[in-house]
Each structure stands twice: as C-alpha cells, then as structure tokens.
Amino acid sequence: MEGPFVVLTGAGISAESGVPTFRGPDGLWRSFRPEDLATPEAFARDPALVWEWYDWRRQRIAACRPNPAHRVLAEMEATLPDFTLITQNVDGLHQAAGSQHILELHGNIWRVRCTRCGRVSEDRRVPLPEIPPRCQCGGLLRPDVVWFGEPLPAAVLEAAWEAAARCRWMLVIGTSALVQPAASLPVLAHRNGARLVEVNISDTPLTHLAHEVLRGPAAQVLPTWWASRRPQQ
Ligand code: OAD
Numbered sequence: 001m002e003g004p005f006v007v008l009t010g011a012g013i014s015a016e017s018g019v020p021t022f023r024g025p026d027g028l029w030r031s032f033r034p035e036d037l038a039t040p041e042a043f044a045r046d047p048a049l050v051w052e053w054y055d056w057r058r059q060r061i062a063a064c065r066p067n068p069a070h071r072v073l074a075e076m077e078a079t080l081p082d083f084t085l086i087t088q089n090v091d092g093l094h095q096a097a098g099s100q101h102i103l104e105l106h107g108n109i110w111r112v113r114c115t116r117c118g119r120v121s122e123d124r125r126v127p128l129p130e131i132p133p134r135c136q137c138g139g140l141l142r143p144d145v146v147w148f149g150e151p152l153p154a155a156v157l158e159a160a161w162e163a164a165a166r167c168r169w170m171l172v173i174g175t176s177a178l179v180q181p182a183a184s185l186p187v188l189a190h191r192n193g194a195r196l197v198e199v200n201i202s203d204t205p206l207t208h209l210a211h212e213v214l215r216g217p218a219a220q221v222l223p224t225w226w227a228s229r230r231p232q233q
Contacts, residue, residue: 001229003168004082007073008185009089012174012200016219017064019091023176038147047132047140054143055128058109061091062126069173069199069218070097072226077101079231084163088175088182090145103160105152105182111144120144152181164189173199173218177206199225 011021022029036042037053074097077083085102087094090109094102112123116139123133123141133141146152160182164170170189177183183205190196190209198210199218207213214221 001080001169001231004084004163004166005076005080005169005171006084006086006163006167006185006189006194007076007171007173008164008175008182009073009085009087009094009173010175010177010182011089012176013069013218014064014067014089014091014093015174016067016069016217017091017093019061019064019089019093021174023178034148039149040147041149043142043147047142051128051132051143054109055126055131058128059126061093061109062124064091064093066093066097067219069222070094070099072222074098074100075230076226084159084167086160086163086182086185088179090143103156103163105146105156105160107143107145107153109143109145112141113144114139115142116140157181160185161188164194165192167192167194169197170194171197171199172206172210173222175200175204177204197225 015021021027037050043050070093073085077085077099085094085099087102087104088106090106092108092110110122110124111120113120114135114137117135117137119135135141164185165188167189170186172186186196186206196210197212198206199214199222201217214225
C-alpha cells in the first residue's frame with residue numbers, strides 16, 4: 001500500500017444504504033428521464049417539477065445511513081498518509097461516515113445555490129417547506145449539483161485530475177464508469193502506472209483495465225479487502 005492512494009466512488013457504494021443508483025434494474029434513469037429533471041433546460045422550464053424530484057430524493061437519502069464501505073474509506077483516510085477520496089455521489093454519506101476531505105465532482109444534494117445572487121448554503125430540511133425554494137434575496141434556489149450539460153466545479157475537477165495522475169493505487173467503487181469526465185480518472189491513473197482495483201457487482205468498461213476485481217456488494221467485499229491490506233500498527 002505504498003504511495004498515493006485514490007478512491008473514486010459512484011452510486012453503487014450507497015446502494016446498500018438504500019440510496020437508488022441511476023442505471024441498472026432499479027436505477028432512477030429507468031423510471032425518470034434525465035432531460036426532464038437533471039438539465040438546466042428542465043429547471044428553466046419547470047423549476048417546481050425539478051424541485052419535487054429533488055425533494056423526493058432528499059427525503060429518501062435522509063432516511064439512509066452510511067454502510068461499512070463508507071466507513072472503511074473514512075478509516076483509510078485516517079490511516080494512509082496520502083489519500084484522496086473522489087466521489088460522483090451527491091448524497092453526503094461519505095461525510096456522515098466520517099470522511100473529512102472529499103472531492104465532490106457532482107456537487108451535494110444538501111446544498112442549495114441561488115440562481116440570482118450565487119449564494120451557496122446548506123439546507124437539510126426534508127421535506128422543503130416551499131417548492132421551489134427561494135433565497136433571502138428573492139432569487140430562485142437550485143440544488144447545488146451538476147446537471148447534464150453543465151461543467152464540473154473547476155477546482156474540484158483539477159484536484160481530482162492531479163490526484164489521479166500521480167497515484168500508485170486507484171480503487172474504483174460502484175460506478176458504471178459511463179459518465180465523463182469522471183470515468184476518465186481511472187484510465188489516467190492506469191496509464192500512469194497505478195494499480196487499479198475495481199469493486200462492483202458487475203462488469204464495467206473499466207473491468208478489463210483492472211489489476212484486481214472485487215466482485216460483490218461494496219459493503220461486503222471492501223471491509224474484507226481492507227482488513228487484509230491495512231497496515232499493521
Ligand atoms: P450508476 O447508477 O451509473 O452505476 C452504479 C454502479 O454501481 C453500477 O456499475 C453497478 O453495477 C454498481 N453497483 C450497484 N450496487 C452495488 C453494490 N452494492 N456494490 C458495488 N457496486 C454496486 O451510478 P454512477 O456510476 O455513480 O450524475 O453514475 C454516474 C453519474 O450518472 C451520477 O453521478 C449521476 C448520474 O447521472 C449526475 O447526477 C451528474
């Protein structure tokens with residue numbers, strides 16, 4: 001376990017906490033169309049509809065707790081000297097498990113951003129008392145998440161590229177690796193000589209690059225893997 005260690009997580013790590021994934025048999029994108037709910041155009045057209053969906057997701061996530069896979073990553077951060085956690089998830093379960101430094105590529109569902117004054121604030125109320133919610137300035141609030149067609153937060157993405165480019169280990173957990181640019185991070189790490197470990201219940205476009213594949217639910221296979229690798233005191 002020498003050298004910089006990077007972890008990239010996706011919706012699959014939160015599946016066993018009860019948070020729905022996007023793709024797969026019960027994925028959100030089976031029942032909902034992203035272009036109706038997760039684009040700037042959808043929000044401009046019908047902010048109340050978009051907010052109703054986010055309010056529903058917030059209520060579902062509020063009932064969920066971190067699972068052993070989230071907790072292992074918090075322990076890794078506390079144990080390994082050079083560790084970076086990158087997530088595509090907006091659910092906040094890494095924070096709830098105790099991870100301190102998290103590069104959130106797609107934002108966070110517990111933050112809101114004013115479309116008029118730009119103010120970002122935390123809002124954990126479920127359900128929201130008013131839909132669509134408004135800022136103190138009177139402007140319309142939006143979820144502080146990245147929608148399809150929007151750029152990722154530049155500083156977060158840059159830090160993620162930098163970490164991926166120099167790591168010796170990259171653990172990729174519960175992502176279909178279909179959404180860019182996140183899906184390119186493990187490819188970059190691999191190209192630069194990192195050891196790639198994939199944790200997933202099924203194959204992904206990254207599987208053929210992985211040096212090690214841990215096949216199974218993250219909450220089960222990750223604690224076992226970490227127990228066998230954890231540096232001994
Ligand atoms: P997906 O829903 O696309 O993929 C979830 C992945 O997790 C799949 O590869 C599953 O096989 C795997 N999986 C499911 N349950 C698992 C478990 N218990 N343990 C391990 N793996 C499991 O989710 P993401 O890859 O995160 O973007 O999706 C990427 C982005 O697409 C999301 O961040 C979101 C979405 O549209 C935005 O909202 C911008």
